[in-house]
Amino acid sequence: MYRLSWMILWIGLGNQVLLAQDMMRVRETIFDLTSEKMHGRGYLKQGDKIAAIYLQQEFEKIGLKPLQAGFMQFFKMDINTFPDELSLKIDNRRLRLGKDYILNPVSRAGRGKAKIVFLDTLIFGNKVRQQEFMKTKIEKNVLVFSTRDFVKMIELPSLVLDKIYAAKALIELKDQRLTAGLSNRQLSNPIFEMPRSLFDSLRQNRKKPHKPFRASFRVDAEMIKSYLSQNVVGYIEGKIKPDSFVVVSAHYDHLGRMGKKIYFPGANDNASGVAMLLELARYYIQPQNQPKYSLVFMAFGGEEAGLIGSKHYVDFPLFPLEQIKFLFNLDLVGTGDDGATVVNGAVFKPEFELLLRINEESKYFPIITKRGFAANSDHFYFTENRVRSFFLYTLGGIRAYHDIYDRPETLPLTKFKELFGLLRDFIDQVQGQTN
Ligand SMILES: [Zn+2]
Incomplete structure (x- = not known):
């Protein structure tokens, strides 16, 4: 009896997604990323760099490994700013x-x-x-x-x-x-x-x-030529097939400051996705959860400026792109009352069926809809370079988008726990599906 009840408890814990204390940490991450000291994670007052250093430190704390000399991959871009x-x-x-x-x-x-x-x-x-x-x-x-x-x-x-x-x-x-x-x-x-x-x-x-x-x-407007920005990339080595990779990506940059007084916090866009990426890293770093394939976490910069960071990554990949078995991009995942949409769901059918099956079994979202290929986030250049990929965003809740109202205190995180469960189950199972 004793053992049996432990078994039941164990199974119960296995299905448990994020606990209440994990959700507090998620909130903290989102508050950190949207705070004024990160200046909207853009190109005035080094907002992007402050955010990237924060992520590098989080990657280190979690115990992720870099794919190269450090976690940062640098790139340059021109950017128009309004500094004064x-x-x-x-x-x-x-x-x-x-x-x-x-x-x-x-x-x-x-x-x-x-x-x-x-x-x-x-x-x-x-x-x-x-x-x-x-x-x-x-x-x-x-x-x-x-x-x-x-x-x-x-x-x-x-x-x-x-x-x-x-x-x-x-x-x-x-x-x-x-x-x-x-x-x-x-x-x-x-x-x-x-x-x-x-x-x-x-x-x-x-x-x-x-x-x-x-x-x-x-x-007052200023064109900054060749501004140096960066992606932050770390990974967990796979237990069985370390040369096969599953990627979780989320852009950490946002619109930054406009003039001296205002900045765009970007809570849903995309502190939410970055918080999810970090939670997945914290889960998979635990020895009992070590993935079969290597699991890479890519926090892209320059997304709001035209997918610049992910384009740079695809042009200068840190390991061959063919070794990516699947890439899951997260952007705008802080709501969920009305379900979720998967860009490329109509393109990569077996993976979308897997995602629907998982969702059906555990009832994470009331509805998950699919879309075709779209150039609306960092999955884009990967898909163009024949990497199988999804971009998921949640629906409903708040309407704030690319404005000063996209704030942490009004971000509902309605289905954040459920999304974590969905992604974890998908990552676990997609490794069994492909070779
Ligand atoms: Zn955006």
Whole structure:
């Protein structure tokens, strides 16, 4: 009886996913990565490096081994940044950066005060209107246009498009929420983005409507050429087939700072994925859990700047890519009320069936849906280079994305424990499936 009850307890523990104290550690990891001292894990104030050093130290503490001389793999990239003053006033009302407006990632520096004019949408397809627009003194104005005009703008004759970009500044009105991004280039003027609803209410509630509608602004932008950033890579040696590899990847970088005052914490994107990667490393480092294949943990940099870190890894792999039996990329895994989606689920069918079977047996997620191939995270260049891979993200819960509201205290982590169980079972079983 005694033994039997221990057996039952043992089986119970085996199925147990993450315990309450593990979830506290997960929260701590996410708070660390999103704290102001990491500056949004971007390219101002060395945010990316501080985050990478933190991860290197975590890898060391866990006991992962480096694949080369150290855990870091360096690469260079060009990046546009907004290190200093940013301001936008419309009709003398000072707007709040991050809440009322953001900078478009390709924005250039500039300052001034100018009359606001609207893009004449009849220039799309009407040559006469285009000629009239060419005669305007747009260089002296702030030009307002809609996101939906943008698609048509890029089809305009290049002279007309150049004229648009000659405006003193541009304001793009968004029907959707503001989402920031990064770019490796600058266009020719400051470009602001703001919600159409806010702009319309400013316009309609003007105290002195007879006076010209004006904007004043200041943008400090700096293109950094060949910025040195890094991936952080460590592994656990396989017990049976150490030359076969399963990879867990998650990008640790985020959008960094914008101006002097704000930064993007990136709790869901992607402190959540990094926290999961670390939990899996902590689990598999325990001798009783040593994997059959070697298990590699790749924390990529430069993802938000255009998958730069993972592209660099694929170009300069630390062991032959053919030896990767499967790669599981995690990005945006802090929710889960509405299930999860697997990019490449429709491409790698046996592995997706395995994942569904595991999910069915243990009831981790109410639903897991599949998608085809997509260039939306770090699995992309691996898949292109014939590495079998999935990219999983969770659904539901919060809507914060690429904005200042993607914060740790509002990240629900609804299905984090279940996702851990799903990944652990999948990693265990995928090693039996391939040779
Ligand atoms: Zn992102």
